[in-house]
Amino acid sequence: MDANNPQAIRRAIRSGQHKGNTSGLARGFVQANLAILPSDWAADFLLFCQLNPKPCPLVGVASNPGDFQIDSLGADLDIRTDVPRYRVFENGECVNEVEDIQALWRDDLVTFALGCSFSFEEALLADGLEIRNITEGVNVPMYRTNIACKPAGRFSGDMVVSMRPMKPADAIRAIQICSRFPSVHGAPVHFGDPAAIGIQNIDAPDFGDAVSIRDGEVPVFWACGVTPQVVLEQSRPPFCITHSPGHMLVTDLPNSKLSVF
Structure with missing residues (x-):
């Protein structure tokens, strides 16, 4: 598998050759979170x-x-097969995780692709900042918070955040860099005390894997595309499908297209 070619990566995922998370793959290209909902729930989710x-x-x-294709995101792209792992929800509960959703596909399903933090990680690395989850070869740690999202129709809930530890000066630089990428979560929403946003144990993420936090470093938190999964749990649509955290849709869309300057 060519780890920098989005189409080759999708083919490897489709064939079962690649089953792990997609962090670090397809440098230079957007990776997307997924939310797939029945059409009668789609308008509310779009507004959310x-x-x-x-x-x-x-x-x-x-x-x-x-x-099951979004032409603007890539050629030969199949939403049903090209994500390493999917989560299936019924009435707000995750009832299964699967590697292929062809057997679950329905004619009323609407797919939403959301920007992913893996895109801004590339910009941070290019500036010489370390990304701990990449250094340690694990999925980024993600946490439920007490930061309320704005409700829309039947959808409401609290934000999920991803975390990367940094020295304070690097955190300030990360804010400056990520402000250029509003389509992939933008600047961090918080850094410092995790309890201030409702996180009681930084070593026990709700999703992903824990990473080491060294002396002199502070945790830096970004809004995360796993947020819809928590919102779906609360809003309880009868059926929906998402990606499994860290297992993204790799697109042909260059990250450079998302920078505002």
């Missing part, structure tokens, strides 16, 4: 994303219910 652009930055939406 529009009102909460930091945790839910839209980078693509299927043109019609039942479409």
Whole structure:
């Protein structure tokens, strides 16, 4: 597998050759979180994303219910097969994790693709900042918080954040860099005391893996595309599908297209 070629990566995922998380793959290209909902829930979810652009930055939406391609995100792209692992929800509860959703596909499903923090990680690395989860070869740690999202229709809930430890000066630089990427969560929402945003144990993430935090470092928190999964748990649509945290849709869209300057 060519780890820098989005189409080759999707083919490897589709064939079962690659089953792990997608962090560090397809440098230079956008990776997307997924939320797949019945059409009668889609309008409310679209409004929720529009009102909460930091945790839910839209980078693509299927043109019609039942479409399993989003042409703007890549050639030979199949939403049903090209994510390493999916989560299946019924009435707000995750009932299964699968590697292929062809057997679950329905003509009324609408796919939403949301920007992912892996894009801004590349910009931070290019500036010489370390990304601990990449250094340690694990999935980024993610946490539920007490930061309320703006409600929209049937959707409401609290934000999920991802965390990367940094020295305070590096955290300030990260804020400056990530402000250029509003389509992939933008600047951090918090750094410092985790308890201030409702995180009681920084060593026990709700999603992903724990990473080491060294002396002199502070945890830096970004809005995270796993937020819709928590919102879906609370809003309880009868059926929906998401990506499994860290297992993204690799697109053909260059990260450079998302920078505002």
